[in-house]
Amino acid sequence: MKIRPAEHDDVHTIVRIIAHYASQGLMLPRSHGAMAANLPHYLVADLDGQVIGCGGLEPYSADVAEIYGLATAPGSSARGTGSAIVQALIEKARSDNLSKVFALTLAPRFFEKMGFKTVEHKDLPMKVWRDCVACPKYGNCDEIAMVLDLN
Numbered sequence: 001m002k003i004r005p006a007e008h009d010d011v012h013t014i015v016r017i018i019a020h021y022a023s024q025g026l027m028l029p030r031s032h033g034a035m036a037a038n039l040p041h042y043l044v045a046d047l048d049g050q051v052i053g054c055g056g057l058e059p060y061s062a063d064v065a066e067i068y069g070l071a072t073a074p075g076s077s078a079r080g081t082g083s084a085i086v087q088a089l090i091e092k093a094r095s096d097n098l099s100k101v102f103a104l105t106l107a108p109r110f111f112e113k114m115g116f117k118t119v120e121h122k123d124l125p126m127k128v129w130r131d132c133v134a135c136p137k138y139g140n141c142d143e144i145a146m147v148l149d150l151n
């Protein structure tokens with residue numbers, strides 16, 4: 001398996017993987033248009049030419065970014081796919097000189113294993129004021145905010 005930048009031909013597969021979990025309320029859905037527009041933010045896990053996972057790094061400020069759109073293909077049995085994608089996103093963040101990455105997630109134990117710490121939503125004001133205020137879950141959010149300090 002290799003982790004590589006997402007390409008235009010991957011858009012359909014990435015949208016399909018995310019839609020699977022979005023239908024279970026585990027992730028927010030992403031349209032083809034939104035995915036194509038944000039493609040440079042995304043990495044994919046590629047196993048023999050098949051995309052089996054994806055994840056992106058969305059910049060919030062000069063030194064903070066969110067890990068988002070992280071998912072592995074339903075039914076994929078390749079263990080370590082999610083952590084390989086997150087590790088590559090962390091390396092990307094370090095090479096961009098970011099000081100912090102964060103995630104909002106329903107899988108906090110997975111991120112804990114990657115070294116992330118739980119914080120309060122109010123500790124991520126840039127996320128709250130940019131996205132959360134417009135989210136239907138605002139005020140009743142079940143996602144856990146998690147941060148990894150890169151310094």
Ligand SMILES: CC(C)(COP(=O)(O)OP(=O)(O)OC[C@H]1O[C@@H](n2cnc3c(N)ncnc32)[C@H](O)[C@@H]1OP(=O)(O)O)[C@@H](O)C(=O)NCCC(=O)NCCS
Nearest residue numbers: 021026070071072079080081082083104105107109110113
């Ligand atoms: C969360 C997800 C990306 C993890 O990917 P994965 O390929 O299954 O994870 P890995 O195989 O790299 O697992 C690394 C470790 O985390 C653990 N882990 C994986 N998913 C976990 C979860 N949901 N809860 C708790 N622990 C989890 C694994 O057991 C493994 O532990 P180990 O090292 O002790 O064996 C994947 O399960 C997924 O797509 N989930 C649905 C979508 C989702 O919730 N995305 C996160 C949105 S922010």
